[in-house]
Amino acid sequence: MRVGAPSYFEPEVLDGTLVLRLGYDGAGFSGFAEQPGLRTVAGEVRCALETFLRRPIDLTCAGRTDAGVHAIAQYVSVPAHHDELAIEHRRWMRAMAALLPDDIALGRVFHASSGFSARFDARARTYTYRIATGDAPPLLTRKVTWWHRLPLDVEAMECGASYLVGEHDFKSFCKMSSAIGKPTCRNVIEVSFEREGALGEEHIAFTITGNAFLHSMVRTIVGTLVEVGAGRRDPEWVLEVITACDRRAAGPTAPARGLCFMDVAYDDGALTACP
Structure with a gap:
């Protein structure tokens, strides 16, 4: 050398x-x-x-x-x-x-x-959570969906999710130990629900875009919205959960397998494709 x-x-x-x-x-x-x-x-x-x-x-x-x-x-x-x-x-x-x-x-x-x-x-991040309902569990998509079994009122979930949009303190949706001494305000840019199909199996897809997310935030949001969709809570309850700034006020944390990191947004021109 x-x-x-x-x-x-x-x-x-x-x-x-x-x-x-x-x-x-x-x-x-x-x-x-x-x-x-x-x-x-x-x-x-x-x-x-x-x-x-x-x-x-x-x-x-x-x-x-x-x-x-x-x-x-x-x-x-x-x-x-x-x-x-x-x-x-x-x-x-x-x-x-x-x-x-x-x-x-x-x-x-x-x-x-x-x-x-x-x-x-990164300017924004997008996640999608997929939920399957019905008597029969998903087979080919079982590793990427949460089988909830009971029917869900998607319109009620959409109404509840609308309270999430904007800049809020999302401490209620964060794992308690990870919120100690750290800022918990985030900006949710967009939320949506779609009915999708894959490999002959149908599911509900909840997509959320925000500037950043807290530990377990998306999964806790999903667990909270499912409480609304199952009729156990009214859509307005989601606003109460946000205001509480207390993890105990929110619904359960949805299983990890239904969550997928879908995309990241950067400034135009920040990335150049490798030839």
Whole structure:
């Protein structure tokens, strides 16, 4: 090796940022964030990237998902060298298909400016929660839906959900231990309900977009709206829950398997598709 050349684990000057759009089946993971002794999405992605790039990497995600939560479009940013930014998209796809486990898939690679963060540069995040009702449990979609069994009044749920839109203190929908000493105000931009079908099975899809979300916030919102849809609470109760700023005022937390991280919005021009 020539004098002054970087060794295997001596990074060169970073020239930009690689941004990876990932999808994953969350059933086999203890969440996104790395945890000692547990299988996590970040741990598997880090291992694959370090093998491919042959150096340690600094990984940042757009939003940490809990154990069992899925993703269609999780964005991850990695500070990169000039030669890494020159890697073609086709080569990225082949390498990650070989290095990532079967329950994680690379969807697209982008380039961004130096200092870009998948987390802090995100303007909005979108999640969808899917619920199946009826006497028969879902079969082919059982890993990505919550089987509630009892019928739900979607119109009542829509009415209740309307109180969520705007900037509020969502402390009532946050895991209590994670709210201590931290800001709990968030801005919900849009909510919607749709009846969808997949593989011959129907479900109710609740989609929510916000600037950011608290720990378990979406799942607790869903559990609260299901209380309304099942007729146990009136739609106006959702406003009472928001005002209470107390987790005990809200409904139960819906199961993780029905939740999917769907998209992240960034400023126009922030990301450039890798050629």
